Amino acid sequence: MNIQLPVLNSSDFASDQEVRWCPGCGDYSILAQMRKMLPSLGLPQEKIVFISGIGCSSRFPYYMNTYGMHSIHGRAPAFATGLKVSRPDLTVFVITGDGDALSIGGNHLMHCIRRNVDLNIVMFNNSIYGLTKGQYSPTSPQGHVTKSTPMGSVDYPLSPLSVAIGAEATFVARSIDFNTKHLGETLHRAAMHKGTSFVEVYQNCNVFNDGAWEYATNRDVKDDNLLVLEQGKPMIFAKDRDKGIRLNGLTPEVVSLGAGVTEDDLLFHDETAPSPHVAFMLSRMRHPEYPEPIGVFRNVQRPTLEVQIAEQVDLAKQRPGAGDLQKMFEAGETWEVEETGA
Amino acid sequence: MQLLGSQLTQASAIAGNDVATFPDFPAEIRAPRGTRAGVSGFQVQFASEEIFTPGDGLDALVAMNPAALVTNVSDLKHGGILIVDEDSFAEKDLKLAKLKASPLDTDSLEAYRLIKVGITSLTRRAVEDLGLSVKEADRCRNFFAMGLVFWLYGRSMESTLRFIDQKFKKLPSVAEANRRALNAGWNYGETTEAFATTYHIGPAKLHGGTYRNIMGNQALAWGLVTAAQRSNKTLFLGSYPITPASDILHDLSRFKGFGVQTFQAEDEIAAICSAIGAAFGGSMGVTTSSGPGIALKMEGLGLAVMLELPLLVIDIQRGGPSTGLPTKTEQADLLQVLFGRNGECPVPVIAAQSPGDCFHVAQEAWEVAVRLMTPVIILSDGYIANGAEPWRIPNVSEFPPIKIHHPTAEEVGLPFRPYERDEMLARPWVVPGTPELMHRIGGLEKEDGTGNISYDPENHQKMVHIRAQKVANAAQLAGPCQVDGPETGDLLVVSWGGTYGACMTAARQARAQGLSVAHCHLRWLNPFPTDLGDVLRRYRKVLVPELNMGQLRMLLRAKYLVDVQGYNKVKGKPFTVGELVERIQAAIVEDGQAN
Numbered sequence: 001m002n003i004q005l006p007v008l009n010s011s012d013f014a015s016d017q018e019v020r021w022c023p024g025c026g027d028y029s030i031l032a033q034m035r036k037m038l039p040s041l042g043l044p045q046e047k048i049v050f051i052s053g054i055g056c057s058s059r060f061p062y063y064m065n066t067y068g069m070h071s072i073h074g075r076a077p078a079f080a081t082g083l084k085v086s087r088p089d090l091t092v093f094v095i096t097g098d099g100d101a102l103s104i105g106g107n108h109l110m111h112c113i114r115r116n117v118d119l120n121i122v123m124f125n126n127s128i129y130g131l132t133k134g135q136y137s138p139t140s141p142q143g144h145v146t147k148s149t150p151m152g153s154v155d156y157p158l159s160p161l162s163v164a165i166g167a168e169a170t171f172v173a174r175s176i177d178f179n180t181k182h183l184g185e186t187l188h189r190a191a192m193h194k195g196t197s198f199v200e201v202y203q204n205c206n207v208f209n210d211g212a213w214e215y216a217t218n219r220d221v222k223d224d225n226l227l228v229l230e231q232g233k234p235m236i237f238a239k240d241r242d243k244g245i246r247l248n249g250l251t252p253e254v255v256s257l258g259a260g261v262t263e264d265d266l267l268f269h270d271e272t273a274p275s276p277h278v279a280f281m282l283s284r285m286r287h288p289e290y291p292e293p294i295g296v297f298r299n300v301q302r303p304t305l306e307v308q309i310a311e312q313v314d315l316a317k318q319r320p321g322a323g324d325l326q327k328m329f330e331a332g333e334t335w336e337v338e339e340t341g342a
Numbered sequence: 343m344q345l346l347g348s349q350l351t352q353a354s355a356i357a358g359n360d361v362a363t364f365p366d367f368p369a370e371i372r373a374p375r376g377t378r379a380g381v382s383g384f385q386v387q388f389a390s391e392e393i394f395t396p397g398d399g400l401d402a403l404v405a406m407n408p409a410a411l412v413t414n415v416s417d418l419k420h421g422g423i424l425i426v427d428e429d430s431f432a433e434k435d436l437k438l439a440k441l442k443a444s445p446l447d448t449d450s451l452e453a454y455r456l457i458k459v460g461i462t463s464l465t466r467r468a469v470e471d472l473g474l475s476v477k478e479a480d481r482c483r484n485f486f487a488m489g490l491v492f493w494l495y496g497r498s499m500e501s502t503l504r505f506i507d508q509k510f511k512k513l514p515s516v517a518e519a520n521r522r523a524l525n526a527g528w529n530y531g532e533t534t535e536a537f538a539t540t541y542h543i544g545p546a547k548l549h550g551g552t553y554r555n556i557m558g559n560q561a562l563a564w565g566l567v568t569a570a571q572r573s574n575k576t577l578f579l580g581s582y583p584i585t586p587a588s589d590i591l592h593d594l595s596r597f598k599g600f601g602v603q604t605f606q607a608e609d610e611i612a613a614i615c616s617a618i619g620a621a622f623g624g625s626m627g628v629t630t631s632s633g634p635g636i637a638l639k640m641e642g643l644g645l646a647v648m649l650e651l652p653l654l655v656i657d658i659q660r661g662g663p664s665t666g667l668p669t670k671t672e673q674a675d676l677l678q679v680l681f682g683r684n685g686e687c688p689v690p691v692i693a694a695q696s697p698g699d700c701f702h703v704a705q706e707a708w709e710v711a712v713r714l715m716t717p718v719i720i721l722s723d724g725y726i727a728n729g730a731e732p733w734r735i736p737n738v739s740e741f742p743p744i745k746i747h748h749p750t751a752e753e754v755g756l757p758f759r760p761y762e763r764d765e766m767l768a769r770p771w772v773v774p775g776t777p778e779l780m781h782r783i784g785g786l787e788k789e790d791g792t793g794n795i796s797y798d799p800e801n802h803q804k805m806v807h808i809r810a811q812k813v814a815n816a817a818q819l820a821g822p823c824q825v826d827g828p829e830t831g832d833l834l835v836v837s838w839g840g841t842y843g844a845c846m847t848a849a850r851q852a853r854a855q856g857l858s859v860a861h862c863h864l865r866w867l868n869p870f871p872t873d874l875g876d877v878l879r880r881y882r883k884v885l886v887p888e889l890n891m892g893q894l895r896m897l898l899r900a901k902y903l904v905d906v907q908g909y910n911k912v913k914g915k916p917f918t919v920g921e922l923v924e925r926i927q928a929a930i931v932e933d934g935q936a937n
Binding site: 015017047049050051054061062064065066067068069071072075077078079080082083085086087089090107108110111309312313317321322323325326328329330332333335336337339 | 552567622736776
């Protein structure tokens with residue numbers, strides 16, 4: 001049987017709305033990579049839905065020629081959960097930011113991930129509140145001077161991927177706005193995963209927090225500061241690929257290859273490891289002590305929420321008398337009353 | 343005690359009586375037994391005529407311990423029957439109830455027909471050879487008391503015996519003990535001479551048909567499933583447990599055989615948001631809660647107003663503010679549901695008037711929600727939710743379908759305008775998956791027609807008016823005021839929600855006394871019936887009894903400039919008919935003095 005699959009390109013996913021982010025914003029790059037990646041899924045536009053919360057990133061759905069909902073602050077995972085449960089046939093993306101997902105929406109994010117709803121959550125992390133014009137966020141480093149922290153932030157930041165792994169995530173990845181090839185591949189892998197995919201994207205806010213990810217994007221230093229995770233490969237990094245990550249007890253350490261250290265001494269990446277221990281450890285590796293890992297940290301299978309709900313409904317429908325309102329009304333004690341007239 | 347109350351209700355209904363109930367229990371799951379705070383009561387009225395309330399004063403009171411006696415005896419009519427377990431008036435029982443002396447030894451109970459029965463010792467003896475512990479044996483005491491009451495009022499024990507068999511199927515010795523206790527209670531009544539009389543309550547005159555008992559929350563759940571079936575929709579419930587609304591979640595969770603999807607969300611906010619997400623996908627989105635949870639849902643509800651998607655939000659009101667009185671009833675959320683959102687944010691509101699009415703209200707609300715593409719709020723309360731009444735079982739095949747249409751590109755044409763409207767101002771419900779009609783919706787102000795983001799001043803003014811007019815159009819679906827009584831006169835009693843029965847009965851009693859009183863009950867609180875202003879002005883005075891500080895009264899005064907009087911009670915208890923009749927009499931006599 002021949003099924004004519006729609007042949008779409010990135011412009012088919014552009015809506016007629018003018019994109020209104022600040023010139024130079026990292027969001028443009030993420031938008032471009034998303035539009036470019038979607039045709040590879042082989043889905044018509046009408047089967048794709050983008051749901052967002054509030055913040056700069058959350059304007060994303062307006063720019064996509066798909067179905068979309070720009071919802072309320074922090075709650076996008078809850079809307080997406082209801083939609084996916086009622087319409088498992090749709091491919092649903094959640095677009096969110098570090099404030100939207102981790103501050104006001106922290107509760108929903110955690111529960112969505114643990115339920116493993118088949119959603120693709122893309123969190124733009126710029127470590128600042130952009131739309132409200134420059135307050136610190138839950139991922140801003142301590143000491144960060146912003147409009148609401150003139151003497152520096154005293155809040156201890158959290159690591160988004162540690163949160164996701166702690167919430168029993170089945171797919172966790174990290175990429176960078178201007179690392180376009182890597183970002184496109186990461187988004188594709190997230191979309192292909194059955195279950196909640198959580199992708200953190202380092203995104204530069206060139207107006208309120210410019211250069212926050214300089215160490216990870218500057219051509220001169222980024223190779224020394226990033227560890228690109230590849231399934232089954234040893235964890236090697238640095239411009240000359242002469243450094244690696246070795247486990248010392250329960251702690252990772254940076255070692256130089258050679259002088260008695262070989263690739264076989266290094267940690268090998270296994271995103272499918274049933275235990276999340278190593279993935280969590282990788283999520284704790286921060287600049288400048290360690291190179292920061294990018295790529296897929298964790299990719300395991302677990303039944304999804306919407307499939308399990310559908311299975312229970314199907315099972316219940318097979319029971320004798322299922323779906324019979326009259327029978328339900330008449331079950332239990334009933335009695336007859338004769339018409340007595342007015 | 344709640345269990346026994348429902349058994350007496352059942353047995354009375356089967357005897358053909360009309361019944362109405364009022365369960366009254368503490369918020370704590372296992373409140374300390376024997377203390378005043380731990381008293382769990384169940385009031386039931388059964389009658390050979392149609393009744394609309396659980397009754398005012400009590401004709402008979404069964405008090406299982408001193409605390410139950412002192413907290414309830416003031417409701418017992420003079421000359422009423424007072425049955426007490428005299429074994430439960432020892433010093434420790436009195437201490438728990440904070441009493442110095444036993445009321446049984448004083449003359450404080452002289453006004454009543456006091457019947458002292460050794461319920462504990464008689465029950466223990468009835469079950470003594472079954473090998474139960476003393477604690478287990480004492481658990482059967484309530485059934486002994488029940489047997490006695492059944493004998494007193496000539497109720498058949500058949501359905502309760504069946505219930506015991508069913509309930510304790512896996513514990514044959516407990517089942518046997520309860521059966522014996524029930525029979526022992528009955529036999530005690532028959533063989534002792536403690537009671538001068540027994541009572542016979544004949545069947546009430548009800549419309550012919552097959553009846554069953556139904557509770558408010560159960561009727562809501564059934565109404566929701568019926569609405570879903572009539573409209574061929576998948577019901578999606580997003581809910582978070584809260585008293586007194588949780589039973590709707592429990593019931594719907596068992597209805598998966600009807601295709602119902604239930605989602606116990608992480609909080610009240612996620613509950614409504616998931617329901618909106620399901621509505622976007624084309625499902626029948628529903629969320630259920632009580633006052634504190636409704637407060638949390640308000641931002642989501644505002645979004646649903648902007649998105650113009652159908653949604654049902656159900657508020658089972660309880661005593662407030664804050665956590666308030668979780669298990670007690672109140673009508674104090676009216677202004678919250680009407681005005682508790684930011685911006686000009688109108689939502690249709692309908693209130694159930696009785697347990698059985700919940701079945702209809704759920705369906706009416708859904709019909710309006712889909713016809714106008716709007717969220718609709720259903721108000722019920724703790725009194726309706728847990729109250730029971732006989733319900734004539736409808737014939738499902740007679741229900742007409744609720745028509746819903748999701749347009750395609752061929753029907754609406756391109757370019758698609760998601761905020762184009764029909765004659766009722768409803769926009770099309772196009773669902774994701776529909777080819778060529780991809781569109782984006784959201785909380786930012788919409789441009790009329792296209793639905794694109796717009797900050798244009800003229801457009802905002804226009805959209806605010808359109809949303810208001812759309813909700814006002816619901817009045818066309820709801821119909822005019824229903825007035826019980828004379829078309830003009832001295833006094834109109836206006837009520838809403840669960841006070842229907844008491845207000846209607848009081849107005850009829852006052853009329854029987856020769857007073858010129860009519861009663862108008864409002865089902866829709868937003869919009870009001872279009873003729874309400876005219877109706878209010880046809881009477882010399884208007885009285886609005888409410889279990890709040892005067893919320894409907896404030897609305898009526900503001901909207902119609904009529905000098906409405908209020909009668910307001912916030913004790914966590916429903917009105918008695920007696921107090922309302924008194925207030926009606928006073929209002930007619932008073933010379934225009936608002937109280």
